[in-house]
Amino acid sequence: MKKILPLIAVFSLLLTSCSKQFIEILPVDTVTVDVLYKTDKDYQDAVIGVYGIFQDQYANMYYFGDIRGDDVWDELVKGTAGAVDNFTLANDDALLINTWRNYYKAITRANALLERISTADASITNKNRHTGEAEFLRALAYFDLVRIFGDVPFVTKSISIDESYKTPREKVDKIYDEIIIKDLLDAEAKLPASYTGPDVGRATKGAAKALLGKVYLTRKDFAKAETKLQEVTTMGYALLPNWADLWDYSKNEHHSEYIFDIEYEQGLGGEGSIYTNRFTPKVTSMIAFYGIAGSVDDQNTPHQVLFDLFEAKDKRKDITASRGYTDGTGKFIPILISSNNMSAYTRKYIARITTANDSPADWKVIRYADVLLMYAEALNENGKTSSALPLLNQIRTRAGVDPYATLTQAQMRDKIALERRMELAFEGHRWFDLVRTGQAYTVMQKYGMKPHNTLWPIPFAQIQLVNNRAIFPQNPGYD
Incomplete structure (x- = not known):
C-alpha cells in the first residue's frame, strides 16, 4: 500500500479537475469522471482515491477519540483542542466542517465506484476486491459519522445538487442495518485474507470481520459480536x-498484530503524517534528541488519571505516557514545568523526521489486541466469563503484569474496560468506549460534559445549507 500512496494525490487532483461544483452537504466531486472507470487499473486507482480521504480525516481523529475522553487533555487549553477538551466546541468550528466534508467525500467516491463497477464487464478482473474495498471504506465512513453525529444523511448512490439539499438526516439504526452491516458482510465475502507486494495494507477479509465485530459490540448485539470476533481469531493474527x-x-x-491502519509514508512529498509534530512538547532538547524537524504543537497530553492506571512493571507505561526522555547515556531527562509546553506526552508517535509533518507513524484503526479485548467483552456479556479470562490475560501477560485468577462477570466487565484504556490509549478508542458502554456522562461530567454531549454538533454550515429543520435539525443542546 505504501508503494502506491503517491497515486492518491494524482487521483485526487484528477477528481478535482473533473468537478463542476462543490457543496458542503454532500460533496459532488465525481460529476464527469466516467472516463476514469474503464480498466481494472482505473478501478484500483479509484479505490486509492477513497483511501486518500481517510488520510486527511484521521489526522484529526485524536480530537474525537482521545482528547474528548478522560485519559487525555489539552493541557495548554488552546483553540479547537481546548474547546473539545472542555466541551465548549462551537457548532461552526472548522474541525466539524472538515470532518463532515471528508466523510462525505469518501462516501461519494465510494458510491461512484460501486455504481460503475456493478455493471462492469469481465475485463475488470479484480471486481470483487475493488467492490469489497469500497464497501469497507464506505462502512467505516458511516460508522464514524454515526458515532460522532448520530443521525446523518443516508446516501448510497450518486445524487444531483438539488437532491442533496432535500436529503434528510436518517436514523442511526437504519444506517447500521441498511449500509454499515450490509457493506461489511459483503466486503468480508469479497475481500482476500491477505495481499502481497505493493497491495499489502489494503483492507482485508480480517479487517472487515474485525470492524463488523466492533459494530455489533457498539450496538450491544453481543451474540453476533462474539461469533464475528471469534472468526478473526482463527485467521492467523497474533x-x-x-x-x-x-x-x-x-x-x-x-x-502479525496488524489488521487495518490509516497508512502514511515518509519521504513521498506530503504522504507523511502529522502525529509526531502534533504530539511532541515544545522542549528544545527533546526535539533535538528525537531528531524532529519543524515546529511541534504540544497536543494530546496524557492526564494524571492515565498515569495512575499503570503498575510500575507494566511494559506499556513509559511509551504510553511519559514526563521526559532517556538520553543516549541512559539518563532520564524530565520535562521542566513551563507554561510554554505540556508536561507529559505519548511516545507512541515519536519518530525521527527530516521534514515537518512527514512522519511514518500510522493510525491503527484496529489491531489484534483490540479484537481480543472486544471478543472477551462479548463473551463476558454473553455469560461466558471463564472463556473471556484467557483472552484478557493474553494482553496482560505481554505487558508484563500479573494475569487475573478468577473474576465475576461484573469484575470482568470493569477489568476489560481498564485494560482497553492501558492497551489502546492514544489510538482513538476511549471516548467511543465511554459512549457505547453508557459511561460517558458518569465519567465526564466533572470535566464539563452535559448529557447532550454524547453527540457532537452538526456543522452549522450544513444546517444553513439545507435550511429545513423538519428534515435536518441540529442535535439537541447545540442551537
Missing part, C-alpha cells in the same frame, strides 16, 4: 511478543 515493537517505525508495520 500479538507481537514485544509490545514496544508496535511503535518502532524502523520495523515492518505489517506484522
